Amino acid sequence: MRYQVTVQPSGRQFEAESDESLLDAALRQGLTMPYGCKDGACGACKGKVLDGSVEHRHAAALSEDEKAAGLALYCCAHASSDLVIECKQLRSAHDIPVKTLPARIEKMEKLAPDVIDMHLRLPAAEHLQFLAGQYIDILLKDGRKRSFSLANAPYEDNLLQLHIRHVPGGFFTEQVFTTMKVRDILRFDGPHGSFSLQNDAGKPIVLLAGGTGFAPIKSIVEQAIADRYPHPLYIYWGAKARVDLYQNALPEMWAANHANIHYVPVLSEPAADDAWTGRTGFVHHAVLADFPDLSGHQVYACGSPVMIDIARKDFISQCGLPEEEFFSDAFTFSTT
Structure with missing residues (x-):
């Protein structure tokens, strides 16, 4: 079954299948809702169901009193009717916490002689919430950092894409193009930056x-x-x-x-x-x-x-x- 979900106070709408969480449905359709673990443990995606009904598959961070008050964890809640929910939508980089995480190199594809498309897989329980256009800092062992923009959309929050250009003599990119390989582990922090769409006026x-x-x-x-x-x-x-x-x-x-x-x-x-x-x-x-x-x-x-x-x-x-x-x-x- 497919249900329509209206988010207040923004008035934005999206459709949710009965077999997917409200959070997954929202992210898939481009809505930026706050979340953390995506597993019901942290409570970052907690919000209120103003109209309609949901089913929680699991919700460790939600008490019975909170359920009775109409609260839901959107990472665990599945629509069982059309819904009106209350949720703050993330509008700026300041709304998103910066994390320090490990990541495993899952793919390295040479897109051009001097450009590699690197895919970083986060640990199973981790996700990186970010705004389209932001970047991460790769943390090198000697304390230095190298910044790379995220090339994937935010709804892909467990597998990050970087376009890395070879800089001759570059301390990090020389390693990327010579010795680095799939399954190597990197550490990074992010997201950073304010380079993201800010177009409430609907300008071209x-x-x-x-x-x-x-x-x-x-x-x-x-x-x-x-x-x-x-x-x-x-x-x-x-x-x-x-x-x-x-x-x-x-x-x-x-x-x-x-x-x-x-x-x-x-x-x-x-x-x-x-x-x-x-x-x-x-x-x-x-x-x-x-x-x-x-x-x-x-x-x-x-x-x-x-x-x-x-x-x-x-x-x-x-x-x-x-x-x-x-x-x-x-x-x-x-x-x-």
Whole structure:
């Protein structure tokens, strides 16, 4: 059976199957609800059922008095009717606790000669709640850290994806590309950062990525799709040559399947054998050409500090983008 669930006070709605928890159903459809263990032990997902009925498969952190008062643990509660529930939805990074966790490398796939897609599996009882666009810090044994954006959507909270570019001489990335292997254990903390959609006004959005800056853009778009985000998304991904658009088929598929999603790849130095017929030059110049007026838009940009700085300056000075509507995450690299 499938039931409709309305969340108050936001008024958001989602559908829940009778064989899945309310939390799993909400996360699957892009709603950010607070949670912790996902096993009924911590009580972080506790909320009130205002109308309708639920069945608890197990609920160790819920007393009989709380049940009688209409409270539920959404990680353990299954809908048995249409529901109205009360729950605070997470709106900012400050709502989410930072965790320090171990993770096992489950997959390492080379997407390009200098880019590896690393999948990190969390321990069975652990989950990382985060907002699309945030990053984690890999904790190295000598106390140093390396930051990487999460490339997966938040509803995938037990298997984390990182797009890691090889930095010649880079202390961590040299290990990733030479000695690191599947089943190795890493430690990290997170989530961090405030690079996430903040678009209550429903403005058209330009998503600007340079190189592996595509990772947080991928997370944002996949979450927007799960959330049935209705407003226009214009994705511009800039790279040097065709091989550097390492997941080009993915945004092409988004654009083909969703009328509100548009994708423009841009190469700055296409190789002779690329047979490239698309846009060329600097990726932010393609945005300038397509959007001479950005006064009613938002821009989310992720890439090198130089790209971020120039794009910010040009979008504001030439296209009228309000300064407060430019959001960015600049990638910096260390070889020490």
